[in-house]
Amino acid sequence: xxxxxxxxxxxxxxxPALPLSERKALPPCAAVYxxxxxxxxxxxxxxxxxxxNRWLAHHRLHHIESISSCRIAxxxxxxxxxxxxxxxxCIERFLPSLNRTEVVRDGTNPDLLNEVxxxxxxxxxxxxxxxxxxxxxxxxxxxxxxTIEEALGNGKxxxxxx
Amino acid sequence: xxAREKREGYTWLSVHMSEGMKEIISRLSRREDRSVSGxxxxxxxxxxxARGEDWQEDVDGDGD
Numbered sequence: 001x002x003x004x005x006x007x008x009x010x011x012x013x014x015x016p017a018l019p020l021s022e023r024k025a026l027p028p029c030a031a032v033y034x035x036x037x038x039x040x041x042x043x044x045x046x047x048x049x050x051x052x053n054r055w056l057a058h059h060r061l062h063h064i065e066s067i068s069s070c071r072i073a074x075x076x077x078x079x080x081x082x083x084x085x086x087x088x089x090c091i092e093r094f095l096p097s098l099n100r101t102e103v104v105r106d107g108t109n110p111d112l113l114n115e116v117x118x119x120x121x122x123x124x125x126x127x128x129x130x131x132x133x134x135x136x137x138x139x140x141x142x143x144x145x146x147t148i149e150e151a152l153g154n155g156k157x158x159x160x161x162x
Numbered sequence: 163x164x165a166r167e168k169r170e171g172y173t174w175l176s177v178h179m180s181e182g183m184k185e186i187i188s189r190l191s192r193r194e195d196r197s198v199s200g201x202x203x204x205x206x207x208x209x210x211x212a213r214g215e216d217w218q219e220d221v222d223g224d225g226d
Contacts, residue, residue: 057183057186061182115178115179115180115181115183115184116176116177116178116179117176117177117179117184117187117198117199117202118174118175118176118177118199119174119175119176119177119199119202119203120172120173120174120199120203121172121173121174121175121203122172122173122217122218123172123173124217124218125203125206125207125210125217125218126173126175127217128210128215128216128217129206129210131215132209132210132213132215140175141175141177141178144175144177144202144206145177145178145179145183147205147206147209148177148179148183148187148202148205148206149179149183150209151205151206151208151209152183152186152187152190152205
């Protein structure tokens with residue numbers, strides 16, 4: 001597993017990477033990931049406690065698939081609690097174009113997240129969601145979306161056969 | 163991103179998702195004869211349990 005003590009020395013092009021089309025082979029590790037364009041530009045940076053699951057159902061998948069020859073590079077992180085700070089530092093350093101267009105509300109692009117569903121929860125469940133979101137340093141809405149995407153992405157709910 | 167509203171003793175959250183994700187979860191909910199809300203709640207409950215989070219189960223089930 002890669003470890004980085006100085007993010008200033010981080011070179012995304014030197015990290016392990018796979019073409020977007022081979023994303024099912026991504027490892028299930030906690031990681032900060034980099035979407036790289038054919039010309040090596042850093043398009044997007046994100047984080048996940050399971051890289052493999054994240055990319056089986058990423059909310060940006062259709063958008064990124066429309067950009068030819070993208071690949072996903074990743075920095076495996078042994079302590080998942082460090083993911084938010086490493087992701088933030090990487091975004092600030094590399095200024096990926098898609099992240100920069102996202103910072104509108106909750107760090108996501110409302111133009112892409114254009115479907116809404118209403119979710120009924122008890123106060124007790126809502127509080128559990130808030131606690132989990134706080135631990136992951138996400139806003140509750142962002143936590144819900146990512147959690148559902150990752151749950152669907154892990155395949156046990158059979159989303160791809162319908 | 164998510165509006166939170168309290169009514170009828172529950173908290174209602176409006177969650178934004180991509181069109182593709184909404185379609186997947188809608189399809190799953192139809193297959194399992196659940197509401198979209200109930201399906202999303204189940205997925206979150208599984209994730210929370212896996213993390214060791216604790217909360218009081220909804221005794222009203224999937225009635226929304």
